[in-house]
Amino acid sequence: MSTAQAINRSGVYSYFLNMVAYQICCCCGPAPCSLCCSFCPPIKSSSSTRVMYTLFHILACAVSCLMLSRTVSEAVRENVPFFNVVCDEAHGGGDCEMLVGYSAVYRVCFGTACFYLMMALFLIDVKSSQDFRALIHNGFWFLKFITLLGMVAAAFFIPTESFLHAWHYVGVVGGFAFILIQLILITAFAHTWNKNWLTGAAEDKRWYVAVMFATLFFYTVATAAFTFMYKYYTHPSACRVNKALLWTNLGLCAIMSFIAVTPCVQQKQPRSGLLQASIISCYVMYLTFSALSSRPPEKVEYQGVNMTVCYPNVGRDEIQNEGNAVAIIGAAIMYCCVLFACNEASYLAEVFGPFWMIKVYRYEFQKATCCFCCPEEEEAEEEFVIDDESKGCQKVIHNESHRVAYSYFFFHFVFFLASLYVMMTLTNWFSYETAVLETTFTHGSYSTFYVKLSSCWACVVLYLWLLLGPLCHCRSDSKRPRRSRIKRRMASQRHVSVIV
Numbered sequence: 001m002s003t004a005q006a007i008n009r010s011g012v013y014s015y016f017l018n019m020v021a022y023q024i025c026c027c028c029g030p031a032p033c034s035l036c037c038s039f040c041p042p043i044k045s046s047s048s049t050r051v052m053y054t055l056f057h058i059l060a061c062a063v064s065c066l067m068l069s070r071t072v073s074e075a076v077r078e079n080v081p082f083f084n085v086v087c088d089e090a091h092g093g094g095d096c097e098m099l100v101g102y103s104a105v106y107r108v109c110f111g112t113a114c115f116y117l118m119m120a121l122f123l124i125d126v127k128s129s130q131d132f133r134a135l136i137h138n139g140f141w142f143l144k145f146i147t148l149l150g151m152v153a154a155a156f157f158i159p160t161e162s163f164l165h166a167w168h169y170v171g172v173v174g175g176f177a178f179i180l181i182q183l184i185l186i187t188a189f190a191h192t193w194n195k196n197w198l199t200g201a202a203e204d205k206r207w208y209v210a211v212m213f214a215t216l217f218f219y220t221v222a223t224a225a226f227t228f229m230y231k232y233y234t235h236p237s238a239c240r241v242n243k244a245l246l247w248t249n250l251g252l253c254a255i256m257s258f259i260a261v262t263p264c265v266q267q268k269q270p271r272s273g274l275l276q277a278s279i280i281s282c283y284v285m286y287l288t289f290s291a292l293s294s295r296p297p298e299k300v301e302y303q304g305v306n307m308t309v310c311y312p313n314v315g316r317d318e319i320q321n322e323g324n325a326v327a328i329i330g331a332a333i334m335y336c337c338v339l340f341a342c343n344e345a346s347y348l349a350e351v352f353g354p355f356w357m358i359k360v361y362r363y364e365f366q367k368a369t370c371c372f373c374c375p376e377e378e379e380a381e382e383e384f385v386i387d388d389e390s391k392g393c394q395k396v397i398h399n400e401s402h403r404v405a406y407s408y409f410f411f412h413f414v415f416f417l418a419s420l421y422v423m424m425t426l427t428n429w430f431s432y433e434t435a436v437l438e439t440t441f442t443h444g445s446y447s448t449f450y451v452k453l454s455s456c457w458a459c460v461v462l463y464l465w466l467l468l469g470p471l472c473h474c475r476s477d478s479k480r481p482r483r484s485r486i487k488r489r490m491a492s493q494r495h496v497s498v499i500v
Contacts, residue, residue, distance in 0.1 A: 043395075043396060043397065044396075044397045044399045044405070045129070045138055045396050045397065045398050045399060045400060046399055046400055046404070046405035046406060048396065049137065049138045050343060050406070050411070052141060053411070053412075053415065054339060054342075054343075056112075056115075056144075056145070056148060057112065057116075057342075057415055057418065057419070058335075060108060060109070060111075060112040060148075060152070060419070061335070061422055063108055063152075064104075064105045064108045064109060064422070064423070064426055065426065065437055067099075067100055067101070067104035067105055067108065068101065068102065068104070068105050068426055068427070068435065068436060068437040068440070069436070069437040069438065070436045070437070070438055071438075072100075073100035073101060076099070076100055077100070099156065101435075101436075102427045102432045102433065102435045103160065103164060104156075105423060105426055105427055105435075106163075106164055106167055106168070106171075106423060106427070106432075107152070107155035107156050107158070108152050108155070109171075109419050109420065109422065109423035110152075110155045110158075110167055111148065111151035111152030111153070111154065111155040112148065112151075112152065112419045113174075113416050113419040113420055113423075114151050114155075115147065115148045115151050116412045116413070116415040116416040116419060117412070117413070117416045119137070119412040120408075120409050120410075120411075120412035120413040120416060121409075122136075123137055123408035123409050123412060124409045125409070126404060126408045126409070127403060127404060128400060128401060128402055128403055128404060129398065129400040129401055129404065130401065133408075134400070134404070134408070137408055168432065170420065171420045171423050171424045172424065172429070172430075173420075174416070174417045174419075174420030174421065175417075175420050175421040175423075175424035175425070175429070177417050178338075178341070178414070178417035178418055178420065178421040179421065179451075179455050179458075180458075181341055181345055181357075181414065181417065182337060182338075182341045183455065183458055183459045183462055184357050184462070185340070185341050185344050185345060185348075186279075186280070186283050186337075186459065187280065187459070187462050187463050187466060188348075188360045189279070189344070190275070190276035190277075190279035190280050190283075190463075191276055191360075191466065192360065193214075193275065193276065193279065194211075194271060194272065194273055194275040194276035194279075195271040197210055197211050197214075197275065198211065198270075198271045198273060198275075199271070211273070211275050214275055214278075215273075215274045215275045215278045217278075218275075218278035218279050218281065218282045219274075219278045219281065219282075221282050221285075222253065222278065222281045222282045222284075222285045225282070225285040225286070225288075225289060226246060226250055226285060229242075229246055229285075229288065229289055229292060230243075230246055232311075233246075233292045233310055233311065234246070234310070235298075235300065235307075235309040235310060237300055238298045238300040238309050238310060239298060239309060239310040241295070242292055242295070242310055245288065245291070245292070245453070246288065246292075249284055249285070249288045249456065252284065252457075252460050253277075253280075253281035253284055253285075256277050256280060256281065256460065256463060256464065256467075257274060257277040257278070257281065259464065259467050259468070260272050260273060260274060260276065260277040260467060261273065261274060264471060265467050265468070265471070268470040268471055269467070269470060272467060276463075277463075280459065280460075280463045283459060284456055284459060284460060286333060287452060287453075287455060287456035287459065288456055289330070290330060290333075290334065290452045291449050291452035291453045291456060292310075292449075293311070293326060293327070293330050293441055293444065294428075294441070294444030294445065294448040294449045294452055295310065295444060295446065295449040296443050296444065296445065296446065296449075297309060297310045297311045297443060298310045311326075311443070326441070327440075327441035328441075330441045331441050334425065335422075338418050338421065338422065341414060341418070342411065342414045342415050342418055343406075343411070345410055345411075345414045346406040346407045346408075346410045346411035346414060347405070347406045347407075348360055349406075349407035349409075349410035350404060350405070350406045350407040350410075425440075425448070426440055427440075428440060428444060428445040428447060428448045429445070429447045429448050429451050430445075430447035431445035431446075431447045431448070
């Protein structure tokens, strides 16, 4: 073997050992998590941490879905050895319903919710990554994963008698709280986007073109959604409730759009317009789709044939059959909204403080930016520390040395509420005893239908209050509202240092 080959081989060994050592520090130490590839672009420590906690939540939701599936339940009963013995030891008894079905979903979500609530209480008032609690938050991933598994496993040993009923009421309260936070975030998202781009339009007319195209896009999506639902969720001889709901919500979208451009609203809120109305209309149509997907189908006799109608996927013989595509799309959109709420709420809570739900609507942009979902920050004087790439993994930018990028407490608390919301959604809210995964997003129940319908109308009421609320306040025109400024306490000079 030549000297060059020996040097190359020793370099590969060194690279591999450094990579393994760093991953061990990530799993069992305070090091932030990163990919096992040094060619990947650098990642901020705040971003990698949120990705890991999101993966924890996705894993818990996937396990809940599997346990709720009738097919998986039957396979577990038939193929898992000592199933009945384990069930009897865990207070299941009988036909062992506790380890599968809605009871198992309640217990998995109980362990997951307790994990995030414990982390939220532990991380109250963390200001920077120098705090020892921040080291636990950003590292020790294997130990936290074992803790999560332990909490979920312990939930299966809780006696069934009174636990499920009590936990159901806790889930109802937490689920509705999460729905409220989600509605506030969606309306705030539309509000800040419209304000941001109209601020730029006052200086550069090209921003008007961007506003026009975005408005047209969202109205097109809302119209396409209405057309799709009217075609597949209605029937000529049935589905009167669906038809009434579709036309009612379409009328509400038209009313919101008209009010947004009325002179009295424009006088009090010059930054209001059709862009935010189009975004809210699009979200209302999604909530309508979610409500109609959750409503049980109807059975009618049409042209001498008994048919089950009011849900999509028309077969070749024009008889509607159950389809999985709509269920998958609905579940994917729902969970994307959940992740958006968890991450955006924690960021706004750090920027605006505990009363972010009020302050975010009063924020005035200084200039237009493409990052329309988040208020711009003042030029921050901050010091970033970048890991040396000799560790053999993706480089990590430590961007929280002086101040955290998001509220740790609120991040975990919203994930706690999201766990309860997912639990209630999977188990059909108040009809949890008959819930199975195969029908959750297609047939659903009337309790789920009314919950989603009420959240749809609550979104409309909240947006109308944002438009008409300022008209109720008697303020002098000579007084101009103060512009909110976001101030960050940072170092006196910005520089980047590399640790070798």
